């Protein structure tokens with residue numbers, strides 16, 4: 001059955017959602033699924049804007065066929081060649097061998113790399129400022145290097161004022177019956193997944209996202225059509241503002257989280273004391289995360305959201321508790337910076353967790369670690385309460 005949606009008289013949404021996928025990029029849990037967006041422009045010439053993931057191939061191809069309704073496909077615009085958007089290119093070309101693929105030069109090269117048996121394809125390469133005219137509509141291409149791969153371009157359609165933003169302005173989460181962000185309670189129900197998508201997928205490339213935001217500021221954008229998640233046509237400034245904060249590595253909120261690890265509960269107990277004291281100090285909505293029980297993609301996202309993070313970690317086999325190490329290395333990889341951290345370590349015979357944490361921080365972008373660093377010996381003692389008070393005071 002055709003599930004495509006009309007966006008404007010000449011523009012259709014023909015994407016589809018995967019609600020069965022366990023992990024995006026086989027790595028990040030997507031309990032609410034993910035959408036693979038694709039669009040068709042029905043002008044004097046017809047253009048398909050990106051394909052979709054193999055997982056939704058049958059639905060995508062049916063939507064394409066129904067939307068074209070017998071018309072030939074003239075252009076296939078490829079904004080990004082990652083297989084979640086490129087996988088079905090060959091299937092489309094088998095049905096429409098005459099279609100010209102419009103993409104960056106680097107994308108053209110990558111396309112051949114992905115289809116190892118070689119692909120018979122007419123490629124028209126575009127660079128910054130080049131246009132594609134389909135009759136009444138013109139797409140102007142804007143390079144968006146490293147948002148999220150080096151070959152990425154976005155495009156701007158001037159008649160409707162639409163930015164086709166590739167992976168930028170996307171979110172995890174399958175679409176339900178509402179295609180537009182203004183038809184759901186985005187700030188209540190979607191922002192956490194949008195943040196987790198942004199921080200884990202493009203979080204590392206804040207500088208490149210800033211470059212794209214500056215270019216976008218020169219365009220009169222009335223609608224954003226991303227490759228994942230709902231389409232934006234209202235309150236676009238709200239979502240742009242979030243991306244501006246995230247890509248400048250600024251905390252979204254003055255808020256504290258306690259991220260802890262514990263094998264037998266003693267370190268967790270100390271983490272609870274710290275969280276309670278942060279609450280008493282006036283921090284609201286103080287959240288605690290068990291570093292071993294929470295997928296690191298959620299921890300990275302929460303760390304981007306918050307201004308203050310307390311790490312409470314055991315020493316393990318002469319080193320740092322491995323799930324804590326894994327989380328901190330992920331922060332390092334994402335260039336997390338500008339946050340205020342507190343450290344509480346635990347060890348029974350030779351505590352080294354704090355030293356190992358500081359070693360990782362010394363290789364990261366600048367963050368602040370407040371004093372004192374609290375050392376527990378197996379379990380927190382009443383007489384250490386003063387030290388914890390000092391730590392919370394310093395975070396205050």
Ligand SMILES: Cc1cc2nc3c(=O)[nH]c(=O)nc-3n(C[C@H](O)[C@H](O)[C@H](O)COP(=O)(O)O)c2cc1C
Pocket residue numbers: 261262263264265266267268314315316317318319346347348349350351352377378379
């Ligand atoms: C497998 C294992 C390895 C540990 N390795 C060390 C270590 O190398 N040095 C140390 O001082 N404590 C070590 N500890 C002790 C812990 O750091 C911690 O003090 C103890 O597990 C109590 O905290 P918990 O109840 O939160 O797990 C180890 C504990 C476990 C279970």
Ligand SMILES: [Fe+2]
Pocket residue numbers: 080082148149167
């Ligand atoms: Fe991507």
Ligand SMILES: [Fe+2]
Pocket residue numbers: 082084085167227228
């Ligand atoms: Fe993507």
